[in-house]
Amino acid sequence: MQFPESWLREFCNPPLSTKEIADVLTMGGLEVEDLRPVAPPFTRVVVGEIKEAAQHPNADRLRVCQVDVGQGALLNIVCGAPNARPGIRVPCALVGAELPPGEDGKPFQIKLGKLRGVESQGMLCSARELKLSEDHGGLLELAADAPVGKDVRDILALDDCVFTLKLTPNLAHALSVYGVARELSALTGAPLKQPKFEPVRPVHDGKLKVKVQAPDLCGRFSGRVVRNVDTQAKTPQWMVDRLARCGQRSVTALVDISNYVMFEFGRPSHIFDHDKIHGGLEVRWGRAGEQLKLLNGNTITVDEKVGVIADDREVESLAGIMGGDATAVSDETRNIYVEAAFWWPQAIQGRSRRFNFSTDAGHRFERGVDPSQTVEHIEHITRLVLEICGGEAGPMDDQVLSLPEARPVSLRVARATKVIGMPVSQEQCLDAFRRLGLPARATQDGIVTVTPPPYRFDLAIEEDLIEEVARIVGFERLPTTSPLAPITAKLPRESRRSPFALRRLLAALGYQETINFSFVEESWEKELAGNADPIRLLNPIASQMSVMRSSLIGSLLQVLRFNLDRKAERVRVFEVGRVFLRDVSVQTGESTVRGVRQPMRVAGLAYGEGDGLQWARKAPGVDFYDIKGDVEALLSPRRGVFRPATHPAMHPGRCASIEIDGGEAGFVGELHPRWRQSWDLPHAPVLFELDLDAVLARDLPSFQPVPRFQPAERDIAVIVADSVTHAALMESIHSADTGGLLRDALLFDVYKPKQATAGMAAGEKSLAVRLTLASPEATLTDDQIDAAVRAVVDRIGERLGGRLRS
Template identity: 65%
Template sequence: MQFPESWLRQYCNPNLTTQQLADTLTMAGLEVEELEPVAPAFSGIVVGEIKEAVQHPDADRLRVCQVDVGGPELLNIVCGAPNARVGIRIPCAMVGAELPPGADGKPFKIKIGKLRGVPSYGMLCSAKELGIDDDASGLLELPVDAPLGQNIREYLNLDDTLFTLKLTPNLAHCLSVYGIARELSALTGAPLKAIDYPQAVVASQDKLSVKIEAADLCGRFSGRIVRNVNTQVQTPKWMVDRLARCGQRSVSPLVDISNYVMFELGRPSHIFDLDKINGGLTVRWGKEGETLKLLNGNTVKLDGSNKVGVIADDSAVESLAGIMGGDHTAVSHETQNIYIEAAFWFPKAVAGRSRHFNFSTDAGHRFERGVDPEFTVEHIERITQLVLEICGTPATQVCAIDDHQPNMPHPKPVQLRVARAAKVIGMPVTQQQCLDALNGLGLPATVASEGVISVTAPTFRFDINLEEDLIEEVARMIGYDNLPTTKPLAPISPKLRAENKRSPYAVRHALAALGYQETINFSFVEEKWEAELAGNTNPIKLLNPIASQLSVMRSSLIGSLMQVLKFNVDRKAPRVRVFELGRVFLRDDSVVESDTTVKGFEQPMRVAGLAYGAAAQQQWGQADAKVDFYDVKGDVEALLAPLKPVFEAAEHPAMHPGRCARVVLNGKAIGVVGELHPQWRQEWDLAQAPVLFELELDAVLAREVPKFQAVAKHQAVERDIAVVVKETVTHAQVMAAVAAGVQGGILRNAVLFDVFRPKKLKAGEEAAPGSLAQDEKSLAVRLTLGRDDAALTDVEIDAAMQGAIAALQSQVAARLRG
């Protein structure tokens, strides 16, 4: 919310400096984000009038002007502005004047000079040279009644300050200059100027037919017809200046009046061209397929995904309720008859609709936070007053106001316990202090019982619903800077993590130690990613996405990491290793509602990583090699250590069907690791396939509690077994068979240390007798055997070896290699 200080002081003018006023508002919760002067520092510039302008004898683009600044003599000034002509009044910098600082930061001082041999006793100024606008196309033309010789700062009210407030959503009643003045009056005790709403003389009882079909959309709708207005006039300069200082450019007289009242009173309104309305108006919810060309030039199409309120005539939709009017009924320079509308739209019926169409408006910003439904008629009278002052003619005819109230909100009383207020605020407060603070804010407070105050909030305070809301108002009136600094008093009990769990920070540090960098991404992603990379055809959709493409909640972290990879690869990053630890969102009807859960949705934490490019940083002592499945598999094993996961062949929508594995820990699948599918590699335009993993965080956090074990006193025994198995037999199957075959708990370790495959035969070539078949391989396994209490005997060792061989034969159809 931006506004000039002078406008605020018109309604409430406490004896405070500009900085004190800003501090007072900030300490009451209305944070003043910025203070900026309307114009930079300059002096010696007055109102002047060009009495004569003749061509310079030696320059085509210069004119020699005689300028009257209210003194005894005219000033001879050479000027090159294209609009320098006789009769206009302009800012004139006298000799000795100082203009705003230039690019070098130093003020520019006006001296007597000569331009092409003609002396010049001053300078005629543009708006840009004064630092009040970017327009440098010509001299700043002032109204013809501007008093000659008056200081330009005084005439244009340039000794003013722009306040920019950063308001929280519960302070909708401060989205107007008068609303802020009301707060300032309560804070300082300075009187608040009452606004007069003079009733226009009604010349006709004509009314436009209005039908309200959606009472849950519109609680009140007021309107008035005004005929024979003059829209060819210029908006008064005082109004243009005030709008500009609120950050709003001037458009046309009627639009400017509507915007002015919005900034003044917080009431968005709309003025229709009456002659362009076909029949009457209907207030209803939009229908599927309806379209509307808006004032901003965009054409929107209504659909069933977002319920939007509209104002329609008998033939088409003419306005988005509470957001923006339509182009068809917009006022123009040809408009003669108008219809002024001021309505109350329920905040829930407006909230989020602007973002659905990818734009926002000042009207929507106010209505979705709450606008007072009580004064629609009075505000129409205020608009009518300005219309008559600016656009009125002798033939202007004002008609009666038509006021519909199908569903006015009824505030409920809220009670405040004084003892509770003192506890929350953290300092003693009396019942009288609370009464004074609330009544000063315009919140009618009465004593319900001893120590209990009852408040029925006025219609302009939509945010007063709970006892805490009233406590906040009391704290604001006391002033946050007056609250004592007290240390919190609460019982403190340490929350110790179980020994078999590690913290998420430990997981982050472990991945960082493996060379990965952490990324943090949005939980909402593109719907395409969910379908392609997660195989999720029914994602959780957002009702109000912050961007049109980020429309669903993610069920996998892979899409987010792929986006990070693409961003870096597009910027020539040769090697990318990133990870994310975050939440995913899954549909699950078994989840019930609680303080930490949402019914029907599971929100588990996961950890995912991605490796792309070289396996290691470039160095002289190691050959370059691209990262592959086994590199990332090793990282997963290191992350889960000392637990030993099992990797089983699997399929995943995002991964290569032959280079993907399921990660199994203690018999439970906890995630997946694999290379990106060639189809997605091509679609994402990647030079090589990245390798990814995604694991359940709870499984990664689990760890074994270290147990004491004495160092073995007896030497271990090593024995080797060489067996022939089918090519399809996996390493895990062989290790499981060995472990099952050795009884008595004497197997300390088993390691596969050699793999031999036969040479492929050429066409017509036969294998040598006794050699391996083409579909076989030879595996050599070293067994380490030992016992803590005694040395192993030959009988025990032989029994262990025979048991291992028997298990290999029975479980994987192995045979000893001859």
């Protein structure tokens, strides 16, 4: 919300400076985000009237002007502006004047000089040279009645300041100059000038037939026909200036009047070309397939969830948001229909975002606009139209269907004292509500009941009233008290690592962290995650970022592609981020959304040489086992079980799932050749993705005494089928009943003959394992060792069909 200080002071003029008003508004909950002067400082710039403008004798594009600045004698000024002509009044910088700084930041001083041999006794200024706007097409033409010789700053009110407020959504009643003045009056106690809306006497009986078919869309609809309007009339300069200082450029007189009343009283309205309306108007919900060309030039398709205003032939306006092009006023317009309505906020909320634009009208209506003064504001608009554009007003047509019910809200004074943190009395509460213009009554038991006025849509519960009391009493008066609760450090569990420690570990392994968007291309989900039904975004920031990711792989591949495009030869990156999965068991909570599970994952990617360039060896590049080692280091001291698996993004036969404590924790593997080709990658990267909770969990170390007795080692070689994996072998060995003597098992040799031998058949291999056996109680005997080895061999035979190699 942006407005000039002078306009605010017309409604409420407290004896405070500009800075003090800004402080009062900010402390009252209306944060002043920016406060700036209308124009930068400059001096000795007065109103001058060009009496003569002759061609420069030595330059085609320059004119020699005789300018009257109220000093008796005319000034001789050389000017190159195309609109320099006799009879106009323009800003004239006298000799010695200081203009606003240029690009170098230094003030520009006007001196007596010569231009192409002709003396120039000053400078005629454009709006850009005075830093009033970016218009540099010619001199700034002032009003014809501007007093010659007067200071331009006084004539244009350039010592005014512009306030920019950063309002929260509950402050819809402050989205106007009058609304802010009403708040300022309550905060300072200064009197508020109440506007008067004198009815305009109708001079004809013309009415437009309007039928409201959707009371849940429009609760009140008011309108009036005005005939014989001069739409080419010029908007008064005072209105143009005020609109400009509200951040709104002047368009035409009728549009400017509508915008002016919206900024003044917060009432969006619309003016139709009455002669372009076919029959009457219908206020209803849209119908599937209906199209509307808006004033901004966009053509949209509406449906049953969007409100419209239609005539007998087609849709003419998007209800509460923007008018249509077909009935827009133009220079040929002679008869107009002025409309002001109350649109239910629920019927307007979110509709603009569906069409990827927003308007000042929609911004106000979706927060709530006073339904009680549609007629008064049309009277105000009509009077401005008659004063500026002329015309003949018709009778008022006002249809009231359903208005918001004023539901009283109660405030317990004791509760207000507890929440605010300082004693407040019932009298203070009543005084605060009186200053705010809120009807309130008190009871004997310390309860104050307030009936919200029609312009306050934000007063619904007790806390809303407590906030109003605190604002008026003054936040600066709240006492500073130390917290009563003891402050104790919340130590993390030792059985869980922090995400920061995880990031440091990955960085130590040579990975660099990357952060990516959580919304990705839909093709990534289908191809890399096998997700045919991803969670879609209603309003994506880009067409290629339309779904929520269920895997981090696509994000890492995009980072890899970005680095390869910049000639990177070795890439190791990781990301810790959230993924989004459909899960009907999830209910809406403080950090959850119904039907969506949002676990955290950690994923990594490695590409290129493992250690960079090496003079001593020529490495073929990173492979599956390099990254498997990184994952094991990441999980340490816990051990994951790697099992062959399939994954939509991984190379068949070069992918493994990872199990921790019997539960699946993620996968590691090489990218599928199909996706390597589609991503145009010279080599296949190796990736892993793990559940973050499984990675952060860790086993606590337990004390073990130093062994007093020397361990025993035995080597065995067993013959098993080729399909037996290392994991299966180790699982069988450690599950053997050795009486607790087995300490470790290490595979140190694999032998597979080129052809069948007497001891080994085709499709078999020999695995050599070193067993470490020990007891904390005594040195092992040969019988104990032999029994433990037999138990291991027997278990291998039971589970894997293996036998001891002779």
